Amino acid sequence: MSKNRSGIVERRRDRGQSISINYTLSLIIVTVMMAGLFISMSTYLDDERERVTRSELSVLGNRITADIATADRLARTSDGGRVEVRTSIPPAVAGVDYVVDISSTQYRSTNYWNVTVTLKSSTVSVEKTVKVRTAHEVADSSLNGGPYIVRYRGNADEIEVEDE
Amino acid sequence: MAHVKLPTTTGRGRAQMLLVAAFGVAVMLVALALILNTAIYTENIATRGSDISGGKDALRFRAVTHEGIDGSIKYVNLHNNTSDGNYEPLVKPTKYAVWNLSNLSGRQQATDSIVANLSVKPHSPSEGTHVFQRTDLNFSNESSDASWTVARGTHGVRGFSVNVSEPNVDNSTSVGAVSPSDEFFYVNVTDGTEVYNIFIYDDGDNGNGIVLQVDDGSGSTLGTCIQSYDSMGTESRAIVDFSNATVQGNTCPALKEYWSLLDGPFTMHFNNTCGVTGTVDACLTDDPNIEGQFSFIVNQSINDTWVHAGTGTSAVADPNATTAIYSVTVRMTYESKRLYYATDIRSAPGETDE
Numbered sequence: 001m002s003k004n005r006s007g008i009v010e011r012r013r014d015r016g017q018s019i020s021i022n023y024t025l026s027l028i029i030v031t032v033m034m035a036g037l038f039i040s041m042s043t044y045l046d047d048e049r050e051r052v053t054r055s056e057l058s059v060l061g062n063r064i065t066a067d068i069a070t071a072d073r074l075a076r077t078s079d080g081g082r083v084e085v086r087t088s089i090p091p092a093v094a095g096v097d098y099v100v101d102i103s104s105t106q107y108r109s110t111n112y113w114n115v116t117v118t119l120k121s122s123t124v125s126v127e128k129t130v131k132v133r134t135a136h137e138v139a140d141s142s143l144n145g146g147p148y149i150v151r152y153r154g155n156a157d158e159i160e161v162e163d164e
Numbered sequence: 165m166a167h168v169k170l171p172t173t174t175g176r177g178r179a180q181m182l183l184v185a186a187f188g189v190a191v192m193l194v195a196l197a198l199i200l201n202t203a204i205y206t207e208n209i210a211t212r213g214s215d216i217s218g219g220k221d222a223l224r225f226r227a228v229t230h231e232g233i234d235g236s237i238k239y240v241n242l243h244n245n246t247s248d249g250n251y252e253p254l255v256k257p258t259k260y261a262v263w264n265l266s267n268l269s270g271r272q273q274a275t276d277s278i279v280a281n282l283s284v285k286p287h288s289p290s291e292g293t294h295v296f297q298r299t300d301l302n303f304s305n306e307s308s309d310a311s312w313t314v315a316r317g318t319h320g321v322r323g324f325s326v327n328v329s330e331p332n333v334d335n336s337t338s339v340g341a342v343s344p345s346d347e348f349f350y351v352n353v354t355d356g357t358e359v360y361n362i363f364i365y366d367d368g369d370n371g372n373g374i375v376l377q378v379d380d381g382s383g384s385t386l387g388t389c390i391q392s393y394d395s396m397g398t399e400s401r402a403i404v405d406f407s408n409a410t411v412q413g414n415t416c417p418a419l420k421e422y423w424s425l426l427d428g429p430f431t432m433h434f435n436n437t438c439g440v441t442g443t444v445d446a447c448l449t450d451d452p453n454i455e456g457q458f459s460f461i462v463n464q465s466i467n468d469t470w471v472h473a474g475t476g477t478s479a480v481a482d483p484n485a486t487t488a489i490y491s492v493t494v495r496m497t498y499e500s501k502r503l504y505y506a507t508d509i510r511s512a513p514g515e516t517d518e
Contacts, residue, residue: 030181031181034181034184034185037185037189038192041189041192042192045192045195048196048199049199052202052203055203056202056203056205056206056209059209060209063209063214066214066215066216067217069214070214070217070219073219074505074507077226077507078505078506079508079510080508081505081506081507082506083503083504083505084503084504085502085503086217086501086502087217087502090205093202094199094202095202
């Protein structure tokens with residue numbers, strides 16, 4: 001027990017305590033809270049990035065199928081003719097590369113083809129598929145982003161999609 | 165007791181953790197901004213239409229070009245036909261019309277940064293013959309044969325329509341049961357394997373008007389169409405359009421079907437125009453089974469020997485035949501920054517496949 005200046009006896013409140021443990025404890029608590037904050041923000045960012053990537057891949061997929069459908073429509077009305085449609089897609093989505101795979105299978109036993117366009121983002125592990133039906137076969141191919149061309153030649157009677 | 169205490173600092177080293185955390189949050193915010201940027205870009209692209217390459221414009225241009233060439237053919241045939249077998253007065257204006265159309269539309273498209281061009285393909289335009297009868301007479305040829313060959317081994321007939329007055333009356337109770345041995349006019353079309361007979365007669369006591377009956381060659385009826393006449397004073401008239409498959413302007417399914425079933429070159433006869441099959445020169449002695457006017461264009465040159473029509477223009481020598489352009493095939497190219505479209509356009513106004 002010690003006396004302060006006015007002579008009143010005060011109780012010591014800091015028995016069994018150590019400054020360094022106090023200091024370390026505060027440090028640990030703050031560190032844990034910061035770590036928690038970072039982890040939750042990082043998870044949130046990952047979720048957002050995945051959502052945005054999915055949405056953009058869907059939009060790009062629909063654009064590619066729209067171009068294929070346009071080329072198919074023109075090819076149907078052409079008589080021994082040629083069609084070329086030129087567009088471009090961005091090289092990366094949300095900062096990540098992606099790959100586009102295009103393939104087609106015959107629809108039952110009719111003269112129509114089911115075309116499947118699959119977009120895969122390499123690191124965010126998002127995959128989006130868009131389908132369209134055409135009157136001409138679409139050759140299997142893959143795109144990397146950047147300018148591409150959808151081509152129909154009267155003699156080959158199939159639609160080709162390739163990077164330019 | 166010694167106080168275990170760290171020497172107090174001057175207070176400048178405090179809040180280091182907060183600083184680190186602040187840096188971390190700042191980096192996260194930058195990453196978030198990048199994601200937001202992508203999202204905005206995506207939504208922007210999503211608002212654009214799906215036809216960025218202008219495919220619809222290319223198709224519109226094709227349709228308009230087709231109409232333009234149709235119009236040119238009709239005009240040339242109307243104003244430049246002759247019976248002397250010379251096709252130059254028809255071919256030259258047709259080619260010139262296409263050239264003109266190419267220049268005009270090319271210039272117009274150029275204002276939208278589009279290069280458009282038309283050119284007539286080789287072996288085009290194709291020479292045809294316009295066979296017609298413009299006064300109300302029987303349907304015999306100039307030698308008054310009751311049954312005669314209208315076109316032989318031809319690949320197409322277009323604009324075929326018949327304006328009928330007073331066909332023979334069928335007084336039997338069941339409609340659609342006449343045969344080639346009866347006294348009713350019919351058009352016989354055959355490509356060697358398929359045979360079609362198209363009868364035109366009056367409904368008789370049923371009073372419903374004109375009957376069109378389509379048979380296959382072996383006597384089974386494929387379909388009938390009955391429409392009422394237009395009455396003009398004491399006259400009753402009806403129009404049968406074979407190329408458009410209509411009777412009095414109403415679609416006749418039976419007429420539509422048989423054209424598509426013909427394959428390859430075919431031969432067309434007018435039979436039983438007067439009396440009954442087998443009697444040559446019958447129209448000099450017998451009553452006509454049908455009277456009226458008709459017109460069609462055949463895909464064969466007038467210089468081929470099969471054309472059994474008169475070559476004069478006087479009404480007495482009806483039916484008549486003159487030169488005509490049957491069809492034109494044109495190569496169209498349409499090129500813009502994003503699109504290249506090249507196709508052949510075949511123009512044959514009034515052909516059933518169109």
